[in-house]
Amino acid sequence: MRYFFECGSFFDFSQAELCAVFESFNLSKDSIHKVSNTILLVESNSITPSLMDEIFKRLGGFIRYGEVIDNLDSFLNPFFEKKKITYGISILGENTLTIKDIQRLANEIKRGFRSSKIGVRFILPKTRELNAAQIYNNKVLENGFELCIFQSNSANMYGKTLGIQDIYSFVKRDTQRPEADFEMGVLPQKLARIMCNLTGLREGIIWDPFCGSGTILMEAAVLGFDILGTDIDLIALDSLSKNIQWLSKENIITDTKYNIFQLDINNVERKVLKDLKRTSINAIVCEPYMGPPQKKILTEYKANELIVDITKLYKNFFNVVNQMSSRGFKVVLILPSYKTKKGWIDINISQFIDKKWNVLNRSYTKGDLKWKRINSIIARNIFILEKR
Numbered sequence: 001m002r003y004f005f006e007c008g009s010f011f012d013f014s015q016a017e018l019c020a021v022f023e024s025f026n027l028s029k030d031s032i033h034k035v036s037n038t039i040l041l042v043e044s045n046s047i048t049p050s051l052m053d054e055i056f057k058r059l060g061g062f063i064r065y066g067e068v069i070d071n072l073d074s075f076l077n078p079f080f081e082k083k084k085i086t087y088g089i090s091i092l093g094e095n096t097l098t099i100k101d102i103q104r105l106a107n108e109i110k111r112g113f114r115s116s117k118i119g120v121r122f123i124l125p126k127t128r129e130l131n132a133a134q135i136y137n138n139k140v141l142e143n144g145f146e147l148c149i150f151q152s153n154s155a156n157m158y159g160k161t162l163g164i165q166d167i168y169s170f171v172k173r174d175t176q177r178p179e180a181d182f183e184m185g186v187l188p189q190k191l192a193r194i195m196c197n198l199t200g201l202r203e204g205i206i207w208d209p210f211c212g213s214g215t216i217l218m219e220a221a222v223l224g225f226d227i228l229g230t231d232i233d234l235i236a237l238d239s240l241s242k243n244i245q246w247l248s249k250e251n252i253i254t255d256t257k258y259n260i261f262q263l264d265i266n267n268v269e270r271k272v273l274k275d276l277k278r279t280s281i282n283a284i285v286c287e288p289y290m291g292p293p294q295k296k297i298l299t300e301y302k303a304n305e306l307i308v309d310i311t312k313l314y315k316n317f318f319n320v321v322n323q324m325s326s327r328g329f330k331v332v333l334i335l336p337s338y339k340t341k342k343g344w345i346d347i348n349i350s351q352f353i354d355k356k357w358n359v360l361n362r363s364y365t366k367g368d369l370k371w372k373r374i375n376s377i378i379a380r381n382i383f384i385l386e387k388r
């Protein structure tokens with residue numbers, strides 16, 4: 001069986017996420033192949049359709065997935081048993097095909113169904129691919145199919161969509177959660193989901209020592225992890241607590257165990273360190289403090305000043321992590337880069353970690369895991385670390 005996965009806006013994040021999630025299910029990531037800048041193919045006879053569905057539902061960095069179709073005619077045959085069909089056609093990624101080509105193919109398919117007296121409804125994509133709202137609102141997957149066309153080695157391949165990212169639940173957590181600190185900065189929720197998945201784990205305890213209002217820990221809880229949230233700021237902890245209670249009230253999570261307390265990572269008492277060691281935390285996933293929000297491009301002086309401050313915090317953070325972690329412990333964290341008039345200034349991860357830590361980024365993807373939009377002033381560099 002061959003599956004295609006359509007990646008979100010950041011290909012390397014999607015690729016790394018899928019590899020890590022495969023690992024969390026003890027599946028080899030060697031079955032994942034890049035066929036274009038948007039599509040990953042998975043070839044496997046051992047992954048059942050229901051397992052693939054479970055995997056897809058955990059992901060944050062993908063738009064849709066489906067099965068590769070080898071023969072269009074035999075793909076369409078079962079639909080001739082139906083009385084009514086709703087279907088759509090999408091072109092995924094770079095392709096010379098246009099909306100007109102979609103329309104032509106759609107009409108051909110329509111004629112076939114109509115001549116067999118089957119009622120048909122074709123949903124035309126607004127751009128080149130149907131969006132999630134079009135798929136959900138028209139019940140395309142329930143009442144028919146979405147046919148996808150994408151390129152591999154400059155030949156067209158076809159696929160039948162099996163799942164679309166559940167954007168409504170992401171949007172609900174983003175816009176309806178009771179608390180968010182936009183002043184301090186809230187992590188994009190899909191990035192929070194991806195970061196939890198980059199641990200390569202499916203269960204256990206995730207600690208965010210800079211939890212803020214809890215974007216990462218909310219996603220961790222939804223994925224089924226138990227969570228520990230600490231922060232220097234009491235208001236942030238109160239927000240986290242309200243957000244987790246809301247997830248529970250909305251039945252988005254059911255039996256998540258959570259613990260929340262105030263902790264200044266620059267000043268961790270021995271007793272607390274002992275407790276942290278005793279709590280069997282499996283991974284840290286965090287976006288540490290990256291300085292005050294910035295509205296315009298920084299001067300080099302200002303960026304370097306920020307970096308000095310932040311370097312101190314990261315050093316203290318790793319000092320704690322080194323003491324409380326043991327072999328196999330995972331850390332997925334963000335290091336900021338700052339945009340200055342003279343270009344981007346990065347912080348080098350190697351100054352914080354010694355030989356006890358493996359950086360796993362390159363085992364998942366060739367590119368950097370740099371989350372940055374066109375107008376970003378601060379970019380987020382993600383590192384996946386494992387203790388030897």
Ligand SMILES: C[S@@+](CC[C@H](N)C(=O)[O-])C[C@H]1O[C@@H](n2cnc3c(N)ncnc32)[C@H](O)[C@@H]1O
Pocket residue numbers: 181184185186187209210211212213214215216230231232233236263264265266287288289290313
């Ligand atoms: C960028 S925010 C995290 C935002 C969070 N990821 C979210 O989406 O809600 C960084 C957090 O680090 C916390 N912080 C700053 N200095 C700290 C310290 N010394 N110890 C612990 N937390 C600290 C801040 O209070 C803030 O909540």
